[in-house]
Amino acid sequence: MIMSMRLKKLLVLSLSVSLALTDIFTAVGMRSVTAAVSKTKQVKGKNVKKIKVTVAQKKTIKAPKSEKKAVWSILSGKQNISVIKKGKGEIKIKAQKSGSAKLQAKQGKKKTTYDITVKKQAPKKSEVKQLTKFYKECFIKSSKEMGNNWYADGDDFLHDKWIEWDDYGYIRGMSLESTDTFTEIDLPRFKKIKYFGSFWGMSKLKKFDLGNNPTLECVFLKNVDVEDDTIFENLNEINVSKCKNLRVIDIEQAGEKFTELDLSSNDKLNSLGLEGLRGLKQLKMPETDNLKEIVVKETALESLALEKYTKLDKVCVGGNQFDILKINMEQKTEKDIENMYLLFDNNLKVEFISSKSGIVPNIKRLDNHNLWAGIVFSNYVVTDYEIPECW
Structure with missing residues (x-):
């Protein structure tokens, strides 16, 4: 059967329209997908x-x-x-x-x-002013007295690597770098300072006055050079009176001139470290019962009264001038006693005050040369910067 001319024309026209519509739909569809992807990226961003x-x-x-x-x-x-x-x-x-x-x-x-x-907030102007004054009084003054120019006017103390600023622009803490230039430190009353001290040599230092600072929590004079036992040899006075929030004090290696330490007003003290204080003869302890950790080694103390401290759980004593020590166990549970860490030298007689019978804590005894081996006291962490262990 022969297809009519009119039918052929209709078929050709239909095919052309179909192809055209397919191209249009394909193009529109691709644009739609592309637009959708772009929109998704845009929204995600x-x-x-x-x-x-x-x-x-x-x-x-x-x-x-x-x-x-x-x-x-x-x-x-x-x-x-x-x-x-x-x-x-x-x-x-x-x-x-x-x-x-x-x-x-x-x-x-x-x-x-x-x-x-x-x-963080930018440093407070009052803190910067106090810091500048502190450096001028301590570092610059003593540097001139020593006849050198280690510290000079115009030095940028604001960005000293040993100074830590808190989130509100106040000085949170300060660790003095190694220097023998200054003889006296009278800490300015920084508004929120929490820790202050040094790990290095200050052989010329005579006076360390930190008194009347309500925010101070940790004081340390640490000797990182174990071979040098005269690192604070001229120190004769440390004042921490009326520092009502002082919790940790750790002092090492002072000479014969440092003979007494008054902690009677530090009611919140819970960790005390005194080591290598060869001249220390008088120690006034706080009246409250917050003390938990204590190290007293190689001092000139002739007695150490710990009877009133019932919360002690870590004690290291040896190399002093007394041979009897009493520790109060009245409020200790069996678990408390089991977790106590006690380390003494062989010459020390330890007596436990307790109404309970048969409960005796485990005591380690070492000779004086190995007294510091194996003892680990809890760290006092003030921030990301970590104060070393109180030994």
């Missing part, structure tokens, strides 16, 4: 927002416009930010500590994440 704040700063964060209510949650860094107020489309936060945090706003299926960076 917008859904993670970065925010910078400073400690103590308050900031209002708004969620994207939407008919749906925003449900807010802190994904991480809860210690660094706090929520003041939540609203339908916004939240008000306050920066608490330096670090980072993640905040999320959920609106239906849509989630928006906020990466928050919390920065």
Whole structure:
């Protein structure tokens, strides 16, 4: 059967239209997919927002416009930010500590994440002023007295690697670097300083006055050079009176001139380390019962009264001028006694005050040469910077 001319024309026209429509739909479809991908990337990029704040700063964060209510949650860094107020489309936060945090706003299926960076406050002008004064009085003055120019006016003390600033711009702590230039330290009343001391040589130092500082928690004069036993040989006075929050004091290697130490006003003291204080003859202890750790080695003390301290759980004593030590066990449970760490030299007689019979803690006895071997006292951590163990 021969197809009519009219039917052939209709078939050709239909085929042409179909091909044209296919091309159009394909092109439109590809553009739609491409647009969708682009839109997804764009939305994803917008859904993670970065925010910078400073400690103590308050900031209002708004969620994207939407008919749906925003449900807010802190994904991480809860210690660094706090929520003041939540609203339908916004939240008000306050920066608490330096670090980072993640905040999320959920609106239906849509989630928006906020990466928050919390920065420290800049150093306070009052602290910088005090620091400059301190360096001039201690370092520059004594440097001139010694006839050298190790420390001079104009030095950048603000960025000294031994100084630590807290989140609010106050000096949190200071560790003096190795120097023999100064003879006297009268600590300025920094508003929030918590630790102060040195690990290095200060053979010219005579006076260490830290008294009347309400925020001070840790004082240390440590000798990292074990071969040098005269590192604070001219020290004759340490004043920590009325430091009501002092918890740790650790002093090593003072000479014959350092004869007495008064801790009677340090009611919160819980860790005491005194080692190699060859001239120390008088020690006034605090009246409260907070002391938990004590090391007294190689001093000139003729007695050490620990009877009133019922919370002691780590004690290291040896190489002194007394041969009898009494430790109060009245309030100790069997578990407390089991966990006590006691280390004495062979010449020391230890008596335990207790109404309980048959309960005796495990005592280690070592000769004087090995007295410091094996003892580990808890670290006093003031920040990321870690004060060495109180031995």
